[in-house]
Amino acid sequence: MMKKIYIFFLLFSLLYQHLEAQNQSKGFSITPLGVKGGLDEANLSAYLVAAKGSSNYICLDAGTLNAGLQKIAYKAPFDQLSAEEIQKKQIKAYCITHGHLDHLAGLIMNAPNDVSKPIYAFPSVIEVLKDHYFTWKSWANFANEGEQPILNKYTYQPLTPQKEIEVPGTGLFLTAFSLSHVAPYESTAFLVRNQQDYLLYLGDTGADTVEKTNQLAQLWERVAPLVESKQLTSLFIEVSFDNSVPNKALFGHLTPMLLMQELNKLNKLSNGQLKSTRIYITHIKPCNNCTQNIQQQIEAANNLGLTILYPEQGKTMVID
Ligand SMILES: [Zn+2]
Ligand SMILES: [Zn+2]
Numbered sequence: 001m002m003k004k005i006y007i008f009f010l011l012f013s014l015l016y017q018h019l020e021a022q023n024q025s026k027g028f029s030i031t032p033l034g035v036k037g038g039l040d041e042a043n044l045s046a047y048l049v050a051a052k053g054s055s056n057y058i059c060l061d062a063g064t065l066n067a068g069l070q071k072i073a074y075k076a077p078f079d080q081l082s083a084e085e086i087q088k089k090q091i092k093a094y095c096i097t098h099g100h101l102d103h104l105a106g107l108i109m110n111a112p113n114d115v116s117k118p119i120y121a122f123p124s125v126i127e128v129l130k131d132h133y134f135t136w137k138s139w140a141n142f143a144n145e146g147e148q149p150i151l152n153k154y155t156y157q158p159l160t161p162q163k164e165i166e167v168p169g170t171g172l173f174l175t176a177f178s179l180s181h182v183a184p185y186e187s188t189a190f191l192v193r194n195q196q197d198y199l200l201y202l203g204d205t206g207a208d209t210v211e212k213t214n215q216l217a218q219l220w221e222r223v224a225p226l227v228e229s230k231q232l233t234s235l236f237i238e239v240s241f242d243n244s245v246p247n248k249a250l251f252g253h254l255t256p257m258l259l260m261q262e263l264n265k266l267n268k269l270s271n272g273q274l275k276s277t278r279i280y281i282t283h284i285k286p287c288n289n290c291t292q293n294i295q296q297q298i299e300a301a302n303n304l305g306l307t308i309l310y311p312e313q314g315k316t317m318v319i320d
Helices: 002-023 066-072 083-090 105-109 123-133 215-228 256-269 290-301
Strands: 028-034 046-051 057-062 091-095 117-121 154-158 165-167 172-180 186-194 197-202 232-238 278-282 307-309 317-319
Touching (some): 046 197, 057 186, 066 105, 083 091, 117 165, 123 186, 186 215, 215 256, 256 290
Parallel strands (some): 057 091, 117 154, 232 278
Antiparallel strands (some): 028 317, 046 057, 172 186
């Protein structure tokens, strides 16, 4: 009799776990807090990402926080919350691609208002935060290491390349890849996983041909199987300048031409399946007609018929 009851409970708990897993939505919800690559301090790279249906976000880069949060406060899907409440309650972690101001100024400036949370980054990026920003000469040391006195609000979580970790409280998993951003300076690509779905976010990066590295080639090798199996739902990648800017003046960034060269490589590695991944263009550097030029040049070079999209500050995108 006891044995039968035991088996019954075992089956019941397995069924329950299965239903629970089904309940957790696939896909992602993404809200850009800022989308540009410089100049406009109210609209710099920062993307809130959660599992679809969840309000527990990671923040990929944090160039702009407050201006973006003001834009989304009290609007769906943040209906009941002020900017401050979204920052405190719903951002569970920051993931920083590299140490340039347009990727972390919002994090530094808004630290006084924040609550305890982790900062995920490569050791090289944590060094920049520790040595240059979370210091008492620049601002205050809100982190858990570095210059005394230590305020201990943020906890540095150094990442190992290509090793997946879980971000507690979000249901998301994170894998970091090293990128070259004016060699030898390091930037990061974050591969975010929700169950079997993936999203890839690249920080600033040069093309392999210009940087004389194979960092992007290695990344494409790793994600090509996910493209082929249609698990890579979306790819966020930078195009900072239009094609008129010569290679020597790119400083570790992409143009439409270089973007398309790289995407062609990824498409080939994934046996022509890149069409099923949405491509989001980030980090356009403002100048006269830059956005328009870049959009036209990408469209003209889009020989693969890819879905190219342009994220907008404060506009939530739901990806199934
Ligand atoms: Zn940048
Ligand atoms: Zn940069």
